[in-house]
Amino acid sequence: MRGDAVDQAVDRAAGRPKVVLGVSGGIAAYKACELLRRLTESGHDVRVVPTASALHFVGAATWSALSGHPVSAEVWSEVHEVPHVRIGQHADLVVVAPATADMLAKAAHGLADDLLTNTLLTARCPVVFAPAMHTEMWEHPATQENVATLRRRGAVVIEPAVGRLTGVDTGKGRLPDPDEIFEICRRVLARGVRAPDLAGRHVVVSAGGTREPLDPVRYLGNRSSGKQGYALARTAAARGARVTLLEANTGLPDPAGVDVVHVGTAVQLREAVLKAAADADAVVMAAAVADFRPATYAEGKIKKKDGVEAPALTLVRNPDILAEISAERARPGQVIVGFAAETDDVLANGRDKLRRKGCDLLVVNEVGERKTFGSEENEAVVLSADGGETTVPHGPKEALADTVWDLVTPRLF
Ligand SMILES: Cc1cc2nc3c(=O)[nH]c(=O)nc-3n(C[C@H](O)[C@H](O)[C@H](O)COP(=O)(O)O)c2cc1C
Numbered sequence: 001m002r003g004d005a006v007d008q009a010v011d012r013a014a015g016r017p018k019v020v021l022g023v024s025g026g027i028a029a030y031k032a033c034e035l036l037r038r039l040t041e042s043g044h045d046v047r048v049v050p051t052a053s054a055l056h057f058v059g060a061a062t063w064s065a066l067s068g069h070p071v072s073a074e075v076w077s078e079v080h081e082v083p084h085v086r087i088g089q090h091a092d093l094v095v096v097a098p099a100t101a102d103m104l105a106k107a108a109h110g111l112a113d114d115l116l117t118n119t120l121l122t123a124r125c126p127v128v129f130a131p132a133m134h135t136e137m138w139e140h141p142a143t144q145e146n147v148a149t150l151r152r153r154g155a156v157v158i159e160p161a162v163g164r165l166t167g168v169d170t171g172k173g174r175l176p177d178p179d180e181i182f183e184i185c186r187r188v189l190a191r192g193v194r195a196p197d198l199a200g201r202h203v204v205v206s207a208g209g210t211r212e213p214l215d216p217v218r219y220l221g222n223r224s225s226g227k228q229g230y231a232l233a234r235t236a237a238a239r240g241a242r243v244t245l246l247e248a249n250t251g252l253p254d255p256a257g258v259d260v261v262h263v264g265t266a267v268q269l270r271e272a273v274l275k276a277a278a279d280a281d282a283v284v285m286a287a288a289v290a291d292f293r294p295a296t297y298a299e300g301k302i303k304k305k306d307g308v309e310a311p312a313l314t315l316v317r318n319p320d321i322l323a324e325i326s327a328e329r330a331r332p333g334q335v336i337v338g339f340a341a342e343t344d345d346v347l348a349n350g351r352d353k354l355r356r357k358g359c360d361l362l363v364v365n366e367v368g369e370r371k372t373f374g375s376e377e378n379e380a381v382v383l384s385a386d387g388g389e390t391t392v393p394h395g396p397k398e399a400l401a402d403t404v405w406d407l408v409t410p411r412l413f
Contacts, residue, residue, distance in 0.1 A: 016045040017189055020087055020123070022096035022116045023063070024103040025053020027166045028132040028175035032097050033058065035178040036066050039185070047087055049073070049116045051103065075115050084115060088122030093189050096120075098132035098175045099157075101143050107155075108146035126188045126196060128156045130181050130257075135171035152200040156188055156240045158257030180256030187238035187398075196240025197409045201281040203241045205232045206273065208248035210266040212293035212318070215302045223367075224288035226250030228339075228378060231397040232284055232404060233258045239405055244276040248287050266290050266318040273321055274330075282335040282408050285322050286363075293318050326358035333413025335360050337404060341367040347381060354383050361385070361407055363400070382407055 019039055023032045029050075039046045048063040052073045060071040070077070075084040088094065096103060096116070103116070107129070112118045120127065129150060137143060138160060147157050158181065163174040175181075188196070207229020211219040226247065233245040234255050243258035248269055254260040261276065263269045266289045277283050292315035302311060322338045329336070336359040342349045343366065350364030365380040379394040382403065390407060392400045 016043055017092045018090055019044045019046045019185070019189075020091045020094040020119055021046050021048045021067075022094060022099075022103075022119065023048060023050040023054040023058070024096060024098060024100040024116070025051050025056060026098040026100050026132045026175070027057065028098040029054050029057035031175055031178050033062065033066060035095075035097055035181055036063070038178060038182040040067065042182075042186075047091075049087065049119055051100075051114055051116055053100070053102075073114055073116070075118055084112075084118035085122050087115070088119040089124070091119070091123050091125050093125055093128070093185060094119065094123045095128040095130065095181070095185050097128075097130035097178075097181050099129040101131075101133050101137045101140070104129065104131060104143060104146045104150065104157075108149040126156065126191070127154075128158065128181075128185060128188055130158045130175060131160050131173075132175035133160070133173050134165055134169060135173045138173045148200075151240060151242065154196055154199045154240065156184070156196050156199070156238065158184060158237065159242070159259055161254070161256060176256030183234070184238050184257055187235065191239070196238075198236055198405065199240030201241045201412065202244070202279055203236050203408075204244045204246065204273065204276045204280045204283045205229050205236065206246040206248070206269060206285050206287035206289075207233065208250040209288040210248050210269055210290045210318075211264055212266065212290045213264075213297055214294045214313075215298040215300065217301050220290060220292070220294065221249065222288045222290065224341075225375075226252055226287070227376065228397045228400065229284075229286035230255055231401040232286055235398055235401040235405060244280070246272045246276065246287065266293065266321070270319045270321045270324070273325060277325055277330045277334070280330065280334060281412050282337065283325060284337040284404065284408075285325075285359075286339050288339075288341060289321060290318055292316065320357075322357045322359055326360075331413075335408050335411045337361040337363065337408065340364045343367060347383075350381065350383055354385060359385070360411060361404070363404060 046067050047069050048067045064071040161174040161176045162172045208226035209222040209224035211221040213219045233243050236243045237257040245258045245260045261272050295314040295316045326336045338359040340350045340353045346366045354362040362383045378397045378400050380392050382390040392403050
């Protein structure tokens, strides 16, 4: 018979999104406490399911006290409630953080030798894995194949961050910041039971603005903040894609779960785009690429001299990356999206640009010193090569990003 306290807990949990937090046996298990706190404080009912190895790092008492639920690693506790089936069946989201190499292998192969692996097999909700391990383990072909299998089946596998690992080592394999894992969970939950429609896809997003150096201290740049490109990268990751973000001069921290390549100039961005696009299903060019660069670069700072006129600036054209990748697609059926920042005759100029560039979709927005650039919000019209026109009303840049992916996914090969 249930006691009052249990009944009250059940009442409180009713109506709240049910999250299973799987914790496997990596040194980063302690960071999952912070993720648990973010989830519970934002109104989620969280059931923690650690593995036996995870309990070497953080004990059951901690998970139980922080979540308000009993905690077990194996299927033999409270057997009358059939937890090996029920926990997964009732979940709205399962997130495994950290996910060990071992856990990814078990999940990819459908093993079910403890409560977490059973839960992964019975869950019908979205599943997010946040792997954390040494770089060698992450890069091993076995792990990479397991990750590819999980992504193909629709799981969201967040790319590990680069940084300090256990001991003295640094490299790729670090668990992303719990806040960032929380943000991805929030986005995945907001999309509900819809399958992550970019699962198994590789998408490339450019963000920011190129800078064209004039001398060691000066450059020609633009006002693009990169926030729209970052929103595109984050939303794509939450929809299951492997994301390569080509970042130009944003000053923003690397978003969790995506591969980031830092570039400075248009020429560097072109190289990075061509490399990343080779196996990409879609390329979204949200970065503001300088049309021109100074014809010469002064090795020393250009000085003003008394009685001498200001030097004339000669510019040369930069490569037109959007037109180039649209004309010569790296893969058949690759979807290319451009952005047009216009200050006047916005739609007419956008249609004209779409024709000239040859991309599939063009996101047209009006920009100005205080409009769009640097803002958290945006509004735009997305033009498509087949004549379609989708108006995205004023709202968060994430909403525009999701509309872009909504338009990209049906066009994917
Ligand atoms: C100190 C220590 C740290 C470890 N850190 C990790 C790690 O970060 N990632 C990982 O994949 N394995 C790590 N391992 C190895 C796993 O604990 C081991 O593969 C274990 O079998 C995983 O079990 P589980 O997947 O059931 O949790 C670590 C082991 C030890 C002793």
